[in-house]
Amino acid sequence: MKLYGFPPSPNTWKVRALAAHLDIPLEFEMVDLTQGDQRTPGFLALNPAGRTPVLVDGDFALWESEAILQYLAGLRPTPLWPENAQMRADIMRWQSWRLAHWGKDACEPLVFERVVKRFMDLGLPDEAAVATAMAAFEREATVLDGHLATRPFLVGDGPTIAEFSVASMLFMAEMADLPLAPYPNIRAWFARAAALPGWAETAPPAAEAA
Ligand SMILES: N[C@@H](CCC(=O)N[C@@H](CS)C(=O)NCC(=O)O)C(=O)O
The missing domain is CATH 3.40.30.10 (Glutaredoxin)
Known part of the structure; x- marks a missing residue:
């Protein structure tokens, strides 16, 4: 492949x-x-x-x-992809949320404005776009942090492909100055997800x- x-x-x-x-x-x-x-x-x-x-x-x-x-x-x-219809739908829920909201509305515009533009020499961040994305980040991060308050992983008791999906944007957190400080459950979960074999290699x- x-x-x-x-x-x-x-x-x-x-x-x-x-x-x-x-x-x-x-x-x-x-x-x-x-x-x-x-x-x-x-x-x-x-x-x-x-x-x-x-x-x-x-x-x-x-x-x-x-x-x-x-x-x-x-x-x-x-x-990581259990043969159980409810667990698969639950994983798909987080993949859908990541695509439509966490990525599209919150993390991706911040990465574009603060990292890609600088890297590609596309000018200064559009502050209105940054403000809209910051509001979306707060909204979506509150959802994610609340979900992770009572469980170690997004779905079930162990890691699934939902971790690979949702955690991937957070590797850009430092570069894009994603405001993670108010979300301790996200930070603890991201440390668990990022420690999974595969990322470092x-x-x-x-x-x-x-
Ligand atoms: N929803 C798509 C998004 C893919 C996407 O936007 N890829 C970017 C890199 S992160 C790209 O190739 N952009 C090239 C372009 O838009 O010209 C996916 O999850 O695969």
Whole structure:
């Protein structure tokens, strides 16, 4: 299997981390987003949306990183993706929340305004966009912190692919100045999630240095 991705992106990193955790070998091909590799005809043939990561398994090309997590975890039995309809729906709930709210409304705009813009020389942060994202962060982090007040992991008693999904953005917390101080349960859970085997082995160079 081959993964096309951009190592510093949390969406690529979480997929590589899960594959390493599950001992699934992945050939890796760099799609350099800073050079526009995602808009080449070859890459658009794999993902017409022009986004990373993309997993290719034989003639099956799969884009959208949350679907890729489920696919990898479904290749062989693992407690990270239990064969139980309610637990799978519960995991999917957190993956959906991560996509629609935690990522899209809160973490991603802060990472874009405070990290990507600086890195790509795109100008100063848009303070109105930062304020909107900070309000979303407070709203969503309150939900996550409350959920984690009475349990060590998002679903059930042990880690699942929900940890790989939701925790991935928080590796950017320091760089993007994500305001985690008021949320002790998130910080304790993130320490547990980040200690899972897989992340360290696949860390992008900047994260290793951090
Ligand atoms: N919902 C998608 C988001 C993918 C995405 O936005 N990838 C970014 C990197 S984090 C990308 O490739 N952006 C390139 C572009 O928009 O030109 C997923 O989870 O895979």
